[in-house]
Amino acid sequence: MDKLIFLDNGATSFPKPEEVYTFMDQFYRNFGVNPGRSGYDLCLETAELIEETRKMLTDFFNGNDPNRLCFSYNSTDALNLIIFGMLKEGDHAITTTLEHNSVLRPLYHLHKFNGVEVDYISFDDKGFVDPDDFQKKFKKNTKLVIINQASNVVGTIQPVKEIGKYCKERGIPFAIDASQSAGKIPVDIEEANVDVVAFTGHKSLLGPTGIGGLYVRDGIEIRHTRAGGTGVRSAVRTHLEEYPYRLEYGTLNVMGVAGLHAGLKWIEKKGLDNIHEHEMKLTSMLRDGLKGIEGVSVYCQDDLTDHISVFLFNVDGLEALNTATILDVDYNIASRSGLHCAPLVHEQLGTDKIKGAVRFGIGPFNTEEHIKTAIEAIKEIAETRKK
Ligand SMILES: Cc1ncc(COP(=O)(O)O)c(C=O)c1O
Structure with missing residues (x-):
């Protein structure tokens, strides 16, 4: 793998x-x-x-x-x-x-x-x-x-x-x-x-x-x-x-x-600004990629100015834990599903009712290749749901 x-x-x-x-x-x-x-x-x-x-x-x-x-x-x-x-x-x-x-x-x-x-x-x-x-x-x-x-x-x-x-x-x-x-x-x-x-x-x-x-x-x-x-x-x-x-x-x-x-x-x-710029460039790429997939809900505001490199999404109709497991087992991509130790955020978003969401968190060692692979993986998972 x-x-x-x-x-x-x-x-x-x-x-x-x-x-x-x-x-x-x-x-x-x-x-x-x-x-x-x-x-x-x-x-x-x-x-x-x-x-x-x-x-x-x-x-x-x-x-x-x-x-x-x-x-x-x-x-x-x-x-x-x-x-x-x-x-x-x-x-x-x-x-x-x-x-x-x-x-x-x-x-x-x-x-x-x-x-x-x-x-x-x-x-x-x-x-x-x-x-x-x-x-x-x-x-x-x-x-x-x-x-x-x-x-x-x-x-x-x-x-x-x-x-x-x-x-x-x-x-x-x-x-x-x-x-x-x-x-x-x-x-x-x-x-x-x-x-x-x-x-x-x-x-x-x-x-x-x-x-x-x-x-x-x-x-x-x-x-x-x-x-x-x-x-x-x-x-x-x-x-x-x-x-x-x-x-x-x-x-x-x-x-x-x-x-x-x-x-x-x-x-x-490295410089804090450079690290942040790199992470946010990838975050924007990933967020936009997922937003373009039918059957995926992305919980992220449009303007990423006051933002760090984490956001939530769900493949519609699939529990977050299942999405994260498929990402892990079939694609070797690590993510985090559930309520992220912050239950009141999910209550306010309404995602507590569907057992939370999947979180992607981008770090300094992630690359554009990683992001492209993740977008393709989510696309395939969403496609499979439709069949
Ligand atoms: C916002 C926030 N506060 C506190 C913590 C707790 O950090 P630690 O587990 O290192 O104590 C975390 C960890 O996920 C966090 O994201």
């Missing part, structure tokens, strides 16, 4: 740049010890990599204090730290129906078990939320606005700058989930008036799974919801207050940080 065509980059990027595999292997073989715990050379080298990567990520998000960049295990982990650490009983939060379960579920838990009130802003028929809708929901007890910067389902990039401006005027902390956007478009906390950003390493930042983090702007405090080892000041009885230790618990994923370091370097070398 032909080589795998990976169009599931919304779930994770694959493959990674060769430099990521090489650097992780070399680094872990030569320096993979526990950083910051002792003073021997290997330990110092490992700590240096961690600090350098903190600095790279701080610059990447346009923050100003690398100590406010804390590593976690993925964005779900970071988002849990944010949501449980910033909200308490009696508080009100605002989010959107575009969110991933890593935001929806912590909020739902807080609502169900701790009496936190949550408002959900829905998106328009093009896939965007309206900043004015947030303003209308602000209350005295609103303690957090948290939104997905780029949808993992419909691919739209949200107007975070305007929402952030409204939050800033009211002194309400504003957090974004940059799981899909980081590594595809600039995530600039200054420009977008963002207080906290959560990211994951294994998607467009091109690192491995098991590493992610958050950047917390100076002046924003997140309560401890865990406690444990930090490697420093061991005699202190409670978890350390100061960043980054405040939000880091136990031994870091050193190998993950190494991979993230190499991924960031690769992105820097």
